[in-house]
Amino acid sequence: MTTTPRSRTPLRSVATALAAAGLLTVTACGGATSEAPVAAPRAADGAAEAHPLTAADVDAWLDGYLPAVLEREGIPGATVSVVHDGEVVTARGFGWADRDDRVPVDPEDTLFRVGSVSKLFTATAVMQLVEDGEVDLDTDVATYVDVDLDRPVTLRHLLTHTGGFEERVAGLIEGPDAPVDLRESMTTDPPEQVFEPGTTPAYSNYGNALAGFVVEEVSGQPFEEYVAEHVLAPAGMTSSTFAQPLPPELADRLAAGYAAPTGPPTAFETVGTAPAGALTASATDMARFMLAQLDDDGPLLDAATRDEMLAPALGEDDLGGLARANRMTLGWFDRSRGGHRIVEHGGDTTVFHTDLALWPEEGSGIFVSVNGTGREPTSTLGLREGLIDGFADRYHPGDEPAPAADPGRAAEQAEALTGSWTTSRTIRSNFLAAVYATSSTTITAEGDGRVLVSPGPNAAEPVLFEPVGDWTWREVGGSKTIAARVVDGEVEAIGYDAAFAFLPATTDRAAAVPVLGASLLVLVLAGLAGTATALVRWVRRRRGAEVADRTRTERVLRVLTGVGIASAVVAAVGWVVVVTGVMGFAPPSTGVIRGVQLLQLLALLAVVPAAWRAVDAVRRRRGLLRVLGPVVVTVALVGLGWVAVSLRLLAPDITY
Secondary structure (H helix, E strand, O other), X not given: OOOOOOOOOHXXXXXXXXXXXXXXXXXXXXXXXXXXXXXXXXXXXXXXXXXXXXXXXXXXXXXXXXXXHHHHHOOOEEEEXXXXXXXXXXXXXXXXXXXXXXXXXXXXXXXXXXXHHHHHHHHHHHHHHHHOOOOOOOOEHHHOOXXXXXXXXXHHHHHOOOOOEOXXXXXXXXXXXXXXXXXXXXXXXXXXXXXXXXXXOOOOHHHHXXXXXXXXXXXXXXXXXXXXXXXXXXXXXXXXXXXXXXXXXXXXXXXXOEOOOOOOOOOOOEEOOHHHOOOEEOHHHHHHHXXXXXXXXXXXXXXXXXXXXXXXXXXXXXXXHHHHOOEEOOOOEEOOEOOEOOEEEEEEOOOOEEEEEEEOOOOEEEEEEEOEOOOOOOHXXXXXXXXXXXXXXXXXXXXXXXOOOOHHHHHHHHHHHOEEEEEOOOOOOOXXXXXXXXXXXXXXXXXXXXXXXXXXXXXXXXXXXXXXXXXXXXXXXXXXXXXXXXXXXEEEEEEEOEOEEEEEOOHHHHHHHHHHHXXXXXXXXXXXXXXXXXXXXXXXXXXXXXXXXXXXXXXXXXXXXXXXXXXXXXXXXXXXXXHHHXXXXXXXXXXXXXXXXXXXXXXXXXXXXXXXXXXXXXXXXXXXXXXXXXXXXXXXXXXXXXXXXXXXXXXXXXXX
């Protein structure tokens, strides 16, 4: 249920699936390439002129954008609703709810899975309990639920994605018959807290679902029932539900979801952590939710609670310099643009991709959801970004504040950002750490205070940022901001996109991929050479030629080393299969994972016979080549063992 694209090596493509398509991710609107709708025209003085926010204008604008993008990107259908000034301006369906049977999308009747947009409903439910005095935002959640966490965490932390949790993949999206048990998913082996709560944004499905578990425990109602009674019903959302599977009266209305432009639809996706992404809704129901959120005297929250929910929830006392970038509210992402405050949330399952944005001061909102992933990992990301930004520029245009940074100081600060960085949304405790070790972001200083971020935050291509304040940069020609937290003169983190941060890439993680590649190459070549040598010796013996005998020690060490080399190569293939299965939500059994770990351990243990071979060859004066071979193999096995330990491939805990 977050974000986005990247390179195409096997492990990196897995990381892409994690970030862009599979994890009920958050942020749509990343920065992917897409043709945006036409922006608002400019007046004679250069100021942008807003179009009238009427049904006729919005419909014409949508007709000029969505059909062409759907066709180009290979996405079957889309549903959209727009609200303004207390009214539904328009609700539209585009393309096909069922591509095979040619069933068109109906904004009233067709239902879509909205992924992490569900988190807004969970946050609303929490704020209702806050308003009623049932819970406190800054009290340890252990007061309300029996969950064994590493460190105390509050509802404020959970709603701002600063609970410190590493990512959790298991059980996130499963097949149509998978059981859903919120208590079990929250209390059974929670993910490790790798950051101090309240200090480092790190998007977490587990954290939001834990907030939903608090709602369940405090209210005494199953989460789905509480939300149905206290959020969906008051908002008038009669065609929406968190229930899984869908109730019979709604099941036939769900749009088919497509993982690719061709091929059959996918089966119903069961979200294991329901509060984080299980909502199913129509576009018109989502319009009602937007109106309820925008209404000062609305049916969900009173004005003071609603305003608290929409305000930045953590300041510099908690986040340090990261507070200068876009921040999370209590559930919403800050997407402010052109001098207008915008709050937003996006979401993805493997086949449904959604975004919702509000302009609280202007009383406007837009919702969009599509039922296909498209031709490229960034297809839906670009569509949604184009739609949200196009809506902003057309109906609420404005200019970003002028940069206010000292050029000399900005250049020094830009240099301090230069280097490799990894995302705070990570896994560190188990074998999936290898996925994150393969992906990094490079920041380079341009010499004039500007920095180039490659790839850009939630983007497929590099993004250039210009200095706009102390340790703060804004996207050139855009509205995204990044800001650094500096401790004792060192950049400790760079905040971006409200719920994420860049962290310095550690030396071991940066070196892991090249060491892994070099070690495997050496071992494959050594294995081929050993096989070829054995074959030549066998052929020569068959022909009666004289072949030098090896000692018993040499034969044993050679066999043991060969077993280690074979184990290393097979383990590498095994890890690709395991990780691909996990990220594709078709995880292998525990036995398979343990089997791959055993092969990895055999490869590590093979260091002993390989080193012994080298020593034995030296002692017997076997010649340079006979010594060099075992030495190189030993070094490769040591390098591979270091990678296995560094990336947690041998970690006893395989809970992911």
